[in-house]
Amino acid sequence: MKKYNWDNLSKTDMIELMSTDDKLLLQRLYDEAYKVKIKYVGNTVYFRGLVEFSNICTKDCLYCGIRKGNDKVERYCLSKEDILKSAKWAYDNKYASFVLQSGERTDEEFVSFVEDVLYEIKNRYGLGVTLSLGEETRETYRRWRKAGASRYLLRIESSNPEIYKLIHPEDCDFQARLQAIEDLRAEDYQVGTGVMIGLPAQTAEDLVNDILFFKEHDIDMIGMGPYIVHHDTPMASMMKDYDPKHQLELGLKMIALTRLYLKDVNIASTTALQTLDYLGRERGLLAGANICMPVVYESENRKNYLLYDNKPALTETSEENMKAFEKSIHRIGENIGYGVMGNSPHYKKRKEDNNG
Numbered sequence: 637m638k639k640y641n642w643d644n645l646s647k648t649d650m651i652e653l654m655s656t657d658d659k660l661l662l663q664r665l666y667d668e669a670y671k672v673k674i675k676y677v678g679n680t681v682y683f684r685g686l687v688e689f690s691n692i693c694t695k696d697c698l699y700c701g702i703r704k705g706n707d708k709v710e711r712y713c714l715s716k717e718d719i720l721k722s723a724k725w726a727y728d729n730k731y732a733s734f735v736l737q738s739g740e741r742t743d744e745e746f747v748s749f750v751e752d753v754l755y756e757i758k759n760r761y762g763l764g765v766t767l768s769l770g771e772e773t774r775e776t777y778r779r780w781r782k783a784g785a786s787r788y789l790l791r792i793e794s795s796n797p798e799i800y801k802l803i804h805p806e807d808c809d810f811q812a813r814l815q816a817i818e819d820l821r822a823e824d825y826q827v828g829t830g831v832m833i834g835l836p837a838q839t840a841e842d843l844v845n846d847i848l849f850f851k852e853h854d855i856d857m858i859g860m861g862p863y864i865v866h867h868d869t870p871m872a873s874m875m876k877d878y879d880p881k882h883q884l885e886l887g888l889k890m891i892a893l894t895r896l897y898l899k900d901v902n903i904a905s906t907t908a909l910q911t912l913d914y915l916g917r918e919r920g921l922l923a924g925a926n927i928c929m930p931v932v933y934e935s936e937n938r939k940n941y942l943l944y945d946n947k948p949a950l951t952e953t954s955e956e957n958m959k960a961f962e963k964s965i966h967r968i969g970e971n972i973g974y975g976v977m978g979n980s981p982h983y984k985k986r987k988e989d990n991n992g
């Protein structure tokens with residue numbers, strides 16, 4: 637086996653590792669990434685309680701099950717009280733933070749609804765809130781930040797503008813996406829981004845470039861997962877040799893290489909991994925991830941928030957879901973950081989550097 641300098645991989649090394657199907661080498665990659673995870677972020681997993689509060693979306697992304705053009709989807713928006721009930725549940729159960737995700741809307745009714753919910757969460761529970769609501773104006777980011785959100789997830793989806801173009805409609809602009817990420821940073825959010833893994837025309841080098849992109853943009857948190865087909869989307873027909881096993885493996889390689897290269901960031905073990913393998917969540921954590929996002933709302937509407945096919949655990953209660961996560965985490969000998977915010981060491985260091 638070729639000797640790698642695991643602490644300091646070159647771009648060529650990373651492309652090789654991203655392309656390999658040598659089982660022994662892959663296991664070595666995951667083990668090395670796990671060591672780096674233990675050294676820099678430890679073996680404590682932090683929970684982010686997730687509420688997908690609306691599937692109403694003004695965008696028409698070619699891969700996404702809740703795209704505007706999918707008229708088979710029954711649309712919903714949870715009430716403020718329902719969202720607050722979930723926030724209370726997350727607070728009572730000592731989840732480190734709370735994530736609000738929905739389809740993308742920029743109308744004032746939506747912006748002020750979110751603002752109002754954020755103020756209520758701040759006043760009632762003082763929970764750390766992460767938003768995952770897509771591209772907005774800088775002014776909107778500012779309002780939501782002021783109302784209490786402290787983190788924002790906005791995936792770049794692919795750092796290759798050609799791929800970005802291929803998987804989005806005309807009105808989605810790569811530069812605008814980049815600008816939104818810059819705006820979030822300027823408005824003092826902890827910034828999360830990520831990509832979809834295993835997209836059409838995406839090469840091993842593209843994926844490695846995604847990791848370089850995270851570094852270049854000084855990203856604090858990463859949420860990325862394998863692309864999974866949704867049967868009612870235009871991209872389903874673009875995936876000629878789609879192989880779920882291959883998608884899973886690519887997803888794990890990306891986590892491991894991102895951990896090895898960025899070291900001190902937070903990385904989520906996403907639902908997309910769990911969708912492809914019933915041990916996907918554990919495998920993600922063992923390859924270097926340290927964050928989980930259990931769903932904390934109970935609603936008939938969970939079945940209407942399907943970004944891709946075969947999404948698991950659509951009817952579990954928040955309690956059952958928490959237990960399932962606890963079981964996976966304990967099975968691999970890790971702990972859960974209840975009652976702790978779990979900011980990434982990378983973020984803490986950036987703050988210290990800026991203050992000093």
Ligand code: 5AD
Nearest residue numbers: 699700791862863864865866943944
């Ligand atoms: N497969 C995997 N991930 C998807 N997302 C949307 N559709 C899919 C899909 N078919 C991801 C996007 C988006 C996030 C909320 O969900 O990366 O940013």
